[in-house]
Amino acid sequence: MDRSDSLPLVGVVALQGAAAEHVAAFRRVGARAVEVRTPADLDGVDAVALPGGESTTMSHLLGTSGLFDALSERLADGLPAFGTCAGMILLAAEVLDGRPDQRCFGAIDISVRRNAFGRQVASFEADLATDGLDEPFHAVFIRAPWVERTGDGVEVLAEIRPVVNSSGTGKPALVPVLCRSGPILVSSFHPELTVDDRIHRIFLAMVGASRDH
Template identity: 45%
Template structure:
């Protein structure tokens, strides 16, 4: 399984590091606790994960899933255009390739960011507000309950974070803050978070995404993410 991380700007190295460290931990959990690890997947069916940096359009055809990292969404958007990635990204995602956008990556995937003028991939039915919680000094961490991940709550790091203001009818809300602000969502093969899961040691959201990728590659085997009973991570 080849998972790409868009490596134009931002914290792509942190996502690469998480993916590099996932194989052993995933196998360890499969072997040690079969009741609370990876439903429907045994040791033989766990695929090695190859993490690759993506910068050019022709690299998109060689990956099974893509992570869009946090960073400066305006800068990443301009670089996507400069590197002729915009339409290839739209086509690849429309074809079913799983994509995971964190913070700036979520902004880039949204169809609407309040009328601001910047390049967007714009394939997910979301309205997102940039810097919704203030500037750098207003960054924060919180324990975030996510039903699909089970207990304990996920430690979520918000750095100049956006907020999801509204979602379309086909979008599943995965997490909200205590004030009801939406901070994680999924629409078919697209996953977004307003926070940075790559900045903590909790790999459950990355595992969730890897299962989306596995499901897209082997739908008959990895069908757990279509069944709510098989989404607990």
Template identity: 45%
Template sequence: MAGNGDRPKVGILALQGDVREHAEILRRLGVEPVEVRTAGELEGLAGVIVPGGESTTIGKMMVSSGLLDGIRSYFYRGGPVWGTCAGMVLAASATTGPRQPLLGVMNALVERNGFGRQVHSFEKDLEVEGFDGPFTGVFIRAPFYEDVGPGVEVLSEVDGRVVAARGENILVTAFHPELTDDTRFHEYFLKEVCGIERS
């Protein structure tokens, strides 16, 4: 699902969250970022990032804009999706907390704000499956997956809590790779999930 033109296009859900930070890293990696606010803007994208923010608010905005069904449809047609922080919550099939809109594309039970509130934000060096050396995770009101089902590969854990995982065409991280100078998770998404080979 390559984008038009010379460079592949990767969408960033632009309703809330770290849109600019993700866009800057994508540009550095030779990919054209596209801000997505309507379902029609998903057309022709090589992948979509659902960034952090407040998951309940983003979920409601996705419902009203048609993007909840739009991204779900994009995903089930084989479109690659990466959810960071709130995006990890939205990707889950179920939550331990109050009901909220979910994409339901990851076979997992999510604990929202699993590591505590804003004041409990922290950084931690993570061992990540397939990475050569630790990755510094920036956790801000971060969720975790309490349980994962078949078809979900766990990539990283903190004290037995799943903080990074992937399925066939989906990646989730409880932390914010876009807030570091380490581009390995963006590279992983582009190559391993989207199938984009850097020239």
């Protein structure tokens, strides 16, 4: 048997957004990775990644491609998933300011706010103290969401103090930007746009733990 066949296979949803960057990152950390555009592309994958992009557009394309229902079934069966930025919005249980027709998978019990840090001109980078990492992670935030509520069983791995809070008044509180629950990992930022693959390694370890069970 080819040794590569024993490596976990990660399917990266490639309807819109930074899919190629995720594929490259997963391959660098020792996984196989393929782009997913149709329900058939999910066959045989051990995990899935939903990249950054535009969440309403991605939600629409997931529906028209038939991927939404197929992926929803796999997630309900315990498929590990990693969502970054728009991907985090799609995996969340609640989008506080989403469009009425926007669909989410409800794979992790969090409430998120889209574009919470501001529009494209408010994009920024920051060093995040991250649970499980010895050194801060240099994170790229682009029209990023943040988490306003975490449910039972959701572990917050990184937080940041925004320039303003959601109401625009008072002293800003720390907001979660990297969360984990069961086989689901979500981030407000774009680890796929850096050369630091440690967040992808965290997810790959989660995939390995899921395969062992």
